[in-house]
Structures are given as C-alpha cells and as structure tokens.
Amino acid sequence: MAVTSAPTAQAMQSALRARRFDVILLDLMLPDGHGLDLCREVLSRLPVPVIMLTAQGDPISRVIGLEMGADDYLGKPFEPRELVARIHAVLRRSSGARAGLEEGGASVARFMGWSFDRLKRQLISPEDVVVQLSSAEYRLLSALVDNPERVLSREELLDLSQVPGTEVSDRSIDLTVSRLRHKLRDSGLGDGLIRTMRGEGYLFAARVSA
Secondary structure, X not given: OOOOOOOOHHHHHHHHHHOOOOOEEEEOEEOOEEHHHHHHHXXXXXXXXXXXXXXXXXXXXXXXXXXXXXXXXXXXXXXXHHHHHHHHHHHHHHHHHHHHHHHHOOXXXXXXOEEEEOOXXXXXXXOOOEEEOOHHHHHHHHHHHHOOOOEEOHXXXXXXXXXXXXXXXXXXXXXXXXXXXXXXXXXXXXXXOEEEEOOXXXXXXOOOEO
C-alpha cells in the first residue's frame, strides 16, 4: 500500500486535490475540525470509501459514523492486522461492485424520473439535480433498487446493506429510510416510492429500468 499521511483536515483536503485515493482512513478528532464533518464534506464530492478511526467506539458513535457515510468504523486501540484486513475488505467491496456493474452494463438505474448512478454513487432528480447520498443511504437504495416491488424485512435490508464486521440495529434501517424518503421527496404514504408494510418491512414501489 502507498500511504499518504495528513495530520490536519486542511492537509487532507490538499492531498485530495493533488491525487486520487482508493480509501481514506479518517480520525474523528482533528486539531482543525471534526472527522464527521470532513467525512460528509468529502463524500459530497468524491466516491471514495472511508474508514473511521476513533477512540469513541461505543455503539452510538459507531451508528453515527456509519450513517454519516463511513464504510467502516474501527475503535481505538485496534490490532493493526485487523485494520489492514478491513482496508482489504472495503477495497474488495468497492472494486467488486464497480466491476460487476461495468460487466453487467447496468450502472444506472432509472425509476419515476429519477436516475441512480451506482458507479458515481449519485442520485439525480427528475429536474437533473444531483442529490448527494451517504454511504448508508447509497447501500440501502441499492438494495431497494435491486429488489423492486418486493417486500423486504428490516433483517433482509440489514443483510443487504450492512457493512461486514459492524453491529447495527434495525432501528438504523428506519432512520436511513426516513432520510432517503426526504431526499426522494417521498411522503411515505400509500402511494410513495418506499412504502411501509406494517409488520413486514418496506416495499420499493417502482419499476426499475437500466
């Protein structure tokens, strides 16, 4: 691995302007900013996987980090070999998804006037406006788009969208659905895109085309 270190948020921004990176290891506590804010800002511009490194390893902090867009979350202290393994896992998921989409020729899914570009991780509105997605929102929308007009339980959605090696409750699915509905301008009512099926889960009620 070729590693570039950046001790501050400003140094990281400079490094990102200078070259392309395959993965970012991001500490939450920075001398000139907060890692969560930096994660959100970076992911609004670049489709790059992010692994959070932080001493705040409690479940709430993990959920917040993942929901803000991180692809993985590792608390300190950690075993260096575990970090390397997680880097490899994130890179495999990223390159595997990209390769699969490129081979299948279906990188863009279209529904109800919306376009979902999975290579660029972008959601484009019917008015041709780019709507930024967090990693959690991207993974959940991918799961829904891959299973249109089918009821998926919260457990199934967790299996389809959860980052391996992390423990996230089904409550996080409800929170991500809520945020995704807001970005899709979906009221969540009976005629919405993402419908709540009481006692069963969620249904993506749209025909998806490539």
